[in-house]
Amino acid sequence: MDAQQVIICRCEEVSLEELLSTAREYQCTARELKLRTRAGMGCCGGRTCRILIEQIVEQATGQVPTHTVSLGYQPPVRPISFQTLGGKSS
Amino acid sequence: MNDVLVIGAGPAGLSAAIAAARQGLSVKIVDEFYRPGGRLLGQLHEEPDGVWWNGLAEAARLDQEARALGVNISCGVSVYDIARCDDRWRISTTEGEWESSLLLIATGASEAAVPVPGWTLPGVMSIGAAQVMTNVQRVRVGKKGVVIGVNILSVAIARELQLAGVHVEQLILPPLSEVSGKAGRPHEIMRSLLRVAHLAPSPVIRLGSKLMGSAWMQRLAVAFFPSKGVRMWDMPIHLRTAALEIVGTSQVEGVRTARVTPEGLPIPGTEQLIPADFVCIAGGLSPLAELAAIAGCPFAYVPALGGHVPLHDEYMKTPLPGLYVAGNITGIESARVAMSQGTVAGLSMAQASGLLADDSLLSQAQLQVKRVRQNATIQFHPDIAAGRELVGQMAAAWTAR
Numbered sequence: 001m002d003a004q005q006v007i008i009c010r011c012e013e014v015s016l017e018e019l020l021s022t023a024r025e026y027q028c029t030a031r032e033l034k035l036r037t038r039a040g041m042g043c044c045g046g047r048t049c050r051i052l053i054e055q056i057v058e059q060a061t062g063q064v065p066t067h068t069v070s071l072g073y074q075p076p077v078r079p080i081s082f083q084t085l086g087g088k089s090s
Numbered sequence: 091m092n093d094v095l096v097i098g099a100g101p102a103g104l105s106a107a108i109a110a111a112r113q114g115l116s117v118k119i120v121d122e123f124y125r126p127g128g129r130l131l132g133q134l135h136e137e138p139d140g141v142w143w144n145g146l147a148e149a150a151r152l153d154q155e156a157r158a159l160g161v162n163i164s165c166g167v168s169v170y171d172i173a174r175c176d177d178r179w180r181i182s183t184t185e186g187e188w189e190s191s192l193l194l195i196a197t198g199a200s201e202a203a204v205p206v207p208g209w210t211l212p213g214v215m216s217i218g219a220a221q222v223m224t225n226v227q228r229v230r231v232g233k234k235g236v237v238i239g240v241n242i243l244s245v246a247i248a249r250e251l252q253l254a255g256v257h258v259e260q261l262i263l264p265p266l267s268e269v270s271g272k273a274g275r276p277h278e279i280m281r282s283l284l285r286v287a288h289l290a291p292s293p294v295i296r297l298g299s300k301l302m303g304s305a306w307m308q309r310l311a312v313a314f315f316p317s318k319g320v321r322m323w324d325m326p327i328h329l330r331t332a333a334l335e336i337v338g339t340s341q342v343e344g345v346r347t348a349r350v351t352p353e354g355l356p357i358p359g360t361e362q363l364i365p366a367d368f369v370c371i372a373g374g375l376s377p378l379a380e381l382a383a384i385a386g387c388p389f390a391y392v393p394a395l396g397g398h399v400p401l402h403d404e405y406m407k408t409p410l411p412g413l414y415v416a417g418n419i420t421g422i423e424s425a426r427v428a429m430s431q432g433t434v435a436g437l438s439m440a441q442a443s444g445l446l447a448d449d450s451l452l453s454q455a456q457l458q459v460k461r462v463r464q465n466a467t468i469q470f471h472p473d474i475a476a477g478r479e480l481v482g483q484m485a486a487a488w489t490a491r
């Protein structure tokens with residue numbers, strides 16, 4: 001499988017190849033990999049690629065998952081409008 | 091203000107609301123889908139005893155029962171944040187904010203993706219999306235499809251597609267890669283299929299379940315797996331074929347495949363192109379626990395339950411005050427288990443409010459969860475009971491600190 005051709009994070013268009021090589025080079029955590037590549041930081045909030053990023057880190061660095069969630073969640077967990085966030089409609 | 095807020099109108103959330111409302115609590119449910127029922131809405135399968143499980147009918151029954159008890163159900167409302175304010179929980183939604191002293195998170199599970207070259211083409215969807223389109227929205231997903239990823243869920247849904255008149259050409263494995271995990275290894279898939287052998291008319295799998303207690307017998311079966319595939323629930327399963335690439339210019343036109351070794355490596359010279367106008371990717375399920383994480387709930391990582399699950403005890407209560415969980419957020423299991431967990435959560439919340447007239451209702455409901463789990467037709471993982479035990483121990487240790 002050609003890792004360059006496979007997109008992992010669609011929102012930020014990050015390929016499997018970029019994630020693997022970055023994880024191998026920096027032997028980093030999932031959080032650091034996210035910050036270095038922006039994978040999982042797009043408008044969907046990583047709803048599809050979160051698990052894949054964690055898997056890639058495990059494969060490339062040997063870090064096994066712990067009881068703590070490695071990629072934290074931030075509100076809002078759904079895309080919402082500024083109007084909803086601001087709470088004023090007029 | 092309601093006594094109880096429930097996030098998620100799936101089997102767990104609806105059952106919890108019913109149980110709590112029966113004891114006199116006022117309950118409000120919010121769900122982001124446009125109709126209640128959660129994943130029940132798409133489910134249609136035949137149990138080994140020949141009885142059909144009709145999720146749509148189950149959802150309607152739960153919805154009616156909840157409404158008759160005065161439960162308020164708001165659909166099309168997404169919860170995007172939850173926070174603790176004084177001695178209450180506040181949920182922020184696309185329709186405003188609500189507060190209550192008791193909060194149940196029953197948000198279910200999300201599907202895991204398995205990336206394949208070409209998976210961003212139009213016409214590629216998750217297996218769950220195909221299920222919703224077919225059984226809920228009644229939209230034809232395509233004429234002829236390929237399912238990538240062989241697991242109990244994908245086989246069950248492929249069969250639903252077939253029943254709806256949508257042709258599924260083959261179920262095959264994803265390409266072996268850093269992100270395919272066990273899903274790309276034929277002998278691992280064989281192991282997991284043996285657990286559901288009672289659903290398979292295929293002699294290979296049926297016999298296998300009796301004879302293949304040992305790992306080498308399983309390997310042998312994979313080595314001799316017929317190249318035409320075997321049928322399970324009448325679905326063409328190809329354990330020794332993997333996708334290499336989904337092809338097409340502006341839309342799916344087919345899947346390039348190859349025969350693979352029992353370890354999942356492509357065998358040169360065996361490439362084929364299967365024409366198809368849609369592709370379903372099935373990577374399994376994991377608990378959707380984002381809101382529990384935001385609330386600050388501690389977690390356990392338990393692969394048998396599908397990944398990270400919020401800590402909770404056998405009353406479905408998390409270590410955080412007034413916060414409860416039920417259903418697939420606590421581990422991937424079938425809809426009946428989700429319902430029985432929901433009942434426990436609803437009764438626990440009634441007890442916490444001092445409204446549970448008879449405490450034996452709660453202990454009976456807890457026994458019922460175990461009974462339903464033991465008799466479940468669809469078991470998503472062999473070590474669920476052990477996984478549940480671990481979560482319970484961790485929750486007790488956390489509370490004792």
Ligand SMILES: Cc1cc2nc3c(=O)[nH]c(=O)nc-3n(C[C@H](O)[C@H](O)[C@H](O)COP(=O)(O)OP(=O)(O)OC[C@H]3O[C@@H](n4cnc5c(N)ncnc54)[C@H](O)[C@@H]3O)c2cc1C
Nearest residue numbers: 098100101102122128129169197198218417418424425428
């Ligand atoms: C694609 C798929 C197919 C399945 N097929 C089967 C099957 O055939 N047989 C079987 O036994 N089990 C199946 N399951 C397992 C299934 O998860 C359980 O059967 C059962 O539906 C779990 O019930 P639940 O109440 O925990 O969650 P769900 O039924 O998933 O309900 C959760 C609800 O929460 C809502 N929700 C989630 N997040 C938010 C939010 N932030 N704000 C508002 N609402 C929210 C969702 O819209 C959803 O309606 C399937 C699961 C999936 C994902």
